Amino acid sequence: MIPAEFEYEVAGSVDEAIELLGSREDAKLLAGGHSLIPAMKLRIARPGTLVDIGRIAGLSYVREDGDGIAIGALTRHQDVATSELLREHCGIVAHTAGEIGDPQVRHRGTIGGSVSHGDPASDLPGVLLTLDAELVATGPGGERRIAAADFFTGVFETALGPQDVLTEIRVPSLGGAGWAYLKFSRRAQDWATVGVAAVASNGGAKVGLVSMGATPLRASAVEQALASGADAAAAAEHADEGAEPSSDVAGSADYRRHLVRVLTRRALEQALSG
Numbered sequence: 001m002i003p004a005e006f007e008y009e010v011a012g013s014v015d016e017a018i019e020l021l022g023s024r025e026d027a028k029l030l031a032g033g034h035s036l037i038p039a040m041k042l043r044i045a046r047p048g049t050l051v052d053i054g055r056i057a058g059l060s061y062v063r064e065d066g067d068g069i070a071i072g073a074l075t076r077h078q079d080v081a082t083s084e085l086l087r088e089h090c091g092i093v094a095h096t097a098g099e100i101g102d103p104q105v106r107h108r109g110t111i112g113g114s115v116s117h118g119d120p121a122s123d124l125p126g127v128l129l130t131l132d133a134e135l136v137a138t139g140p141g142g143e144r145r146i147a148a149a150d151f152f153t154g155v156f157e158t159a160l161g162p163q164d165v166l167t168e169i170r171v172p173s174l175g176g177a178g179w180a181y182l183k184f185s186r187r188a189q190d191w192a193t194v195g196v197a198a199v200a201s202n203g204g205a206k207v208g209l210v211s212m213g214a215t216p217l218r219a220s221a222v223e224q225a226l227a228s229g230a231d232a233a234a235a236a237e238h239a240d241e242g243a244e245p246s247s248d249v250a251g252s253a254d255y256r257r258h259l260v261r262v263l264t265r266r267a268l269e270q271a272l273s274g
């Protein structure tokens with residue numbers, strides 16, 4: 001329960017963080033520390049150097065940007081959950097941030113850390129995938145935008161390179177579109193046994209799944225069924241198609257397959273009526 005020895009550096013800017021990541025062996029960024037530090041205590045993670053980006057000014061914000069909303073990577077879950085701008089224009093992101101962990105986790109954990117960690121049980125990545133959000137990363141070669149569909153590549157794996165810093169998350173303004181994020185967990189503060197996001201779109205809906213495979217997933221078969229005229233209940237029967245849920249202490253794979261169909265029906269009913 002005590003981390004292995006490591007060096008500690010504080011980055012004053014994104015450029016300095018990139019430079020430190022490149023010049024130190026096995027360096028890792030530290031944001032809110034609420035995923036990385038527990039992993040270090042279990043010695044699943046053993047970075048040689050922690051590069052603390054938590055004090056970089058100007059990376060914590062929620063603001064309008066063109067047609068959408070830009071969220072700084074260091075914005076804490078609590079600030080996302082209580083953002084008036086998000087509540088009004090992209091309520092599913094604010095709502096979901098409020099469902100994460102407990103107050104202590106929400107006051108320390110950051111949206112950038114949650115996304116970069118690549119945990120398939122995390123709530124926000126599934127919602128960002130459903131929204132077709134864009135992730136902005138800065139590395140030695142400059143800034144690039146990555147579609148959420150291309151970002152999550154495996155369990156704890158993302159499209160970020162070893163010297164990349166995620167700086168911004170860009171989500172669309174939903175106007176009056178209905179949405180829902182339903183999360184089932186065994187205890188109030190647990191990660192999702194299964195989570196389902198639904199956003200009404202062009203008479204159908206976009207649907208994303210949490211804890212149903214190695215990465216967050218889009219429930220394409222559900223989306224196609226809706227587009228072909230199926231109602232919520234019939235479309236939801238396709239929710240586990242293509243998914244590869246694991247069995248663990250939170251539930252068996254079969255249980256997850258059942259649960260995802262139930263939650264998808266409920267999420268669709270809510271989103272399509274909103």
Ligand SMILES: Cc1cc2nc3c(=O)[nH]c(=O)nc-3n(C[C@H](O)[C@H](O)[C@H](O)COP(=O)(O)OP(=O)(O)OC[C@H]3O[C@@H](n4cnc5c(N)ncnc54)[C@H](O)[C@@H]3O)c2cc1C
Nearest residue numbers: 029031032033034035036101109110113114116122123166
């Ligand atoms: C008790 C507990 C309960 C929790 N419950 C939930 C839950 O219900 N749902 C949920 O979704 N999450 C949950 N979490 C996880 C929580 O949301 C974390 O805060 C979040 O996943 C990681 O954010 P962080 O800022 O703490 O990142 P850190 O722990 O600091 O970093 C996580 C990883 O991301 C990398 N990283 C961080 N920031 C950046 C960046 N800007 N650019 C590139 N890489 C970066 C780090 O190097 C590290 O590899 C829980 C955590 C705890 C401890």
